[in-house]
Amino acid sequence: MALLYPDAHCELDFTDPLELLVATILSAQCTDKRVNKVTPTLFARYRDAADYAGADRAELEKIIHSTGFYRAKANSIIGLGQRLCAEHDGEVPGRLDDLVRLPGVGRKTANVVLGNAFGVPGITVDTHFGRLVRRFKMTDATDPVKVEHEIAALFPAGDWTMLSHRLVWHGRRVCHARRPACGACGVAKLCPSYGEGPVEPETAEALVRPGPFS
């Protein structure tokens, strides 16, 4: 597949596994700009897993407050530090099984870390990606695992980490949730949702209508 947006990039450009992991936890239900605003302070204050493990809860919450869900995120991050120290020698594990068991780390976060910090090609299905896929009717599934399999079948030997970045970017900047910019979309003509305005995945017709990949 042609690269639709050559300038697509990951705003959270961290190569350090721990920083990337923490930043990704913060990014839950939160825009990247707001995450980027707190990470300099955060990473200056806490440098390794032990720092997070022994963090003062109130202080940590204050630093990450503006990212929303600060209580749950602080819990996750402190618990994360403790678990890394107790079970992983203070290092971020590079295996999916281990990552997903960490507090505050789900499938999406784990895949981001694997792909970007460990170079493991993986598909990252997030809210943007999911919406885009449903609109494009690559699948009618909301199950991330099923979506990942569909994507894998469409792009067999590609760089899935970069592919995820590009499609996430596309979902964010073009295929908006509320009012998609179909005029700026390179694949609008291939999209079954195009021409009838915004079509939400819940609309049964959109799921039944034949598409280019069905």
Next chain:
DNA sequence: ATCCCGAGGG
């Protein structure tokens, strides 16, 4: 299925 939570856009 529901909760967690603040910020920014239309």
Next chain:
DNA sequence: CCCTCTGGAT
């Protein structure tokens, strides 16, 4: 004012 934001845990 209402919706959405690179989710995860219960």
